[in-house]
Amino acid sequence: MKYYDDLRSFIDALDAMGDIMHVTREVDCDFEPSAITRRSYEIQSPAPLFHHITGVESGFRLFGAPASLSSRSDMPYARVAMSLGLAPESTGLEIVEALSAARHKPGIPPVRVESAAAPCQQNILRGEDATLDRFPIPFAHDKDGGRYANTWGTLIVKTPDGKWVNWSIARVMKVDGKRMVGLIVPSQHIGQIWAEWVKIGEPMPYALVQGPAPAISCVSGIPIPAHADEADYIGTLAGAPVEVVKAVSIDLDVPATAEIVIEGHVSITRDCQEGPYGEYGGYLGSGSSAQPTFHVETITYRDDPIWPMSITGRPTDESHTLWAMGLAADALTYLREAELPVKAAWIPEDSTVHLLLIVMPENWRELLPGVSSEELSQRIGEVLFKTSAMVFIPKVYVVDDDFDPTNLREVVWVLSTRVHPVGRRAVFEDQRVIRLPQCYEEEEYVAGKGAKVVFDTLQTTRHLHASFEQGYPQEVRQRILDNW
Structure with a gap:
């Protein structure tokens, strides 16, 4: 681990791992740097460093996508992690x-x-x-x-x-x-x-x-x-x-x-x-x-x-990586301070900070004897929606820890199969609403109030997955892996 005490040493470190795209041709300062940066987010390319910009003094540079997803698939959060030491x-x-x-x-x-x-x-x-x-x-x-x-x-x-x-x-x-x-x-x-x-x-x-x-x-x-x-x-x-x-x-x-x-x-x-x-x-x-x-x-x-510069928009940019992680850390901190045995908190990048996953351990019922999943969801909402940061989060999902909450494919599978169509949710009316979340009606923005919801997706009985990991004997899996 290394803490970078200036932007230049950080850029050098990204460059050494192949995560900087040097744009050495002259670019027009109106839209080109932003459009290049926006495309770099959407295709998860190295972060663009612009060396020659029309109309400004030679030597002045622009740096895009400083804390977005890395182009290194083996370490997708490298830019955020390295920024924080x-x-x-x-x-x-x-x-x-x-x-x-x-x-x-x-x-x-x-x-x-x-x-x-x-x-x-x-x-x-x-x-x-x-x-x-x-x-x-x-x-x-x-x-x-x-x-x-x-x-x-x-x-x-x-x-x-x-x-x-x-x-x-x-x-x-x-x-x-x-x-x-x-x-x-x-x-x-x-x-x-x-x-x-x-x-x-x-x-x-x-x-x-x-x-x-x-x-x-x-x-x-x-x-x-x-x-x-x-x-x-x-x-x-x-x-x-x-x-x-x-x-x-x-x-x-x-x-x-x-x-x-x-x-x-x-x-x-x-x-x-x-x-x-x-x-x-x-x-x-x-x-x-x-x-x-x-x-x-x-x-x-x-x-x-x-x-x-950070050019916000559709996923994934700094608001969907760093800011989402910061909001998740804030939620995790307050829930644990309320003595709720939360295992993890995560905001999927592709949700554009519109949903929060609260992950509970398998033994949460033993840790909270006599508390139902409905009561737990209500308590989670009561804690979170009093905090200032949660003004940005309209939807919270309380989930089991039997999947990877950072894997969007697994998130979609879990939410699709475990969210009840009409029940098992705690609705909080008249919560503070600002214009940045996109899911409210105009009258709610004008009033500054709207509903927020905590979905209870916790399983009463854990179901085994029909997957390679859980659907076959261990010795069969190992033999297959050895011969893959």
């Missing part, structure tokens, strides 16, 4: 367990280094020179409202009293060289912090960090409890503190090895239209909304900077 051959369930386990360990706070030792401040642009027009920011999809300046970068903000620092990912659209507009959801942590600045009538300082250490990007995109610092959690995963440096123009610390840092302030009103944007559910966007303006005041960057 885990072995490239780690399974999806092992990654979820690692993310959950780190929640119960002491955080390791970041350590500040001097500016001279911070690669992210090798070049400093101020005033009118600090313009986004210098950087390769493509359109993600042709129906989007603009070029998206943030799809895989980390937004850093803190409360006015300085007690809570939040590192997160939120989509941010370029308006012009000096302005961006970002989606600020009130219930999300960045929305809660922005509201505190609005209360005191002052614009919120922000830093938008492109290309930090891969673990920073990953943790910025997963749920951890409010008022917990992502930087400390990343230090736990890395086993060492994250090196940070004081931003040039605002009172925030930023990752020292980042590729690019954009500094400025966020308006106190929703004064600019953001969107539409093609989101993780797999559909092109069709609407926009008023959101706060991110004013660009200072930009710092490394020599020959690399701008990473």
Whole structure:
């Protein structure tokens, strides 16, 4: 296992294992990099690294699909695992367990280094020179409202009293060289912090960090409890503190090895239209909304900077790998804290984060004497739907551990044969609904309320599978394998 403390060493490691596609011809910055990245997701090719982009300074690069499925079929989750300092051959369930386990360990706070030792401040642009027009920011999809300046970068903000620092990912659209507009959801942590600045009538300082250490990007995109610092959690995963440096123009610390840092302030009103944007559910966007303006005041960057991007859409991209694993880890953590003997939690990539599998061990009835499967499903829903992260999950399936939940073929088989057509489900009415999940009606989005459901698929008696593994004597299977 190795922790990569900057994006470049991570890319080099992927390259060494054949998981980088070098695009050396010149590409048009409008749509080509995004379209190439989107196709790389859909055919599971190596991650594209673009070396020559029309209209930008020589040496500026783009990097697509940083945490999608690997092109290596023997280690499909290698990009996510390596980002987090885990072995490239780690399974999806092992990654979820690692993310959950780190929640119960002491955080390791970041350590500040001097500016001279911070690669992210090798070049400093101020005033009118600090313009986004210098950087390769493509359109993600042709129906989007603009070029998206943030799809895989980390937004850093803190409360006015300085007690809570939040590192997160939120989509941010370029308006012009000096302005961006970002989606600020009130219930999300960045929305809660922005509201505190609005209360005191002052614009919120922000830093938008492109290309930090891969673990920073990953943790910025997963749920951890409010008022917990992502930087400390990343230090736990890395086993060492994250090196940070004081931003040039605002009172925030930023990752020292980042590729690019954009500094400025966020308006106190929703004064600019953001969107539409093609989101993780797999559909092109069709609407926009008023959101706060991110004013660009200072930009710092490394020599020959690399701008990473995630082009969301149909499976499989970062929202279906890393984000889904983070949500599963969050669910696993809360259910175990509620003393429910859950064996695993998993969100299949192809579900686009619309369903969650809760896997129970074969002896769960012994561990919960007197509890029926219906009561267990009700309890699971009561725990999960109180958590903020589960606002994204409309459907939960409680399943046995007699199949591989990460194997989509087996998931389809189990859900098709074990979900009752009308019964054995716990329905939770009037749950909080936001627009990102695709399965609700317009009136539910307007009301902000809708139903969520937990399906009970647990077998009263375990049935043997009509399979090679369970349908024949062991000595017959072994003889066949020996002569295969």
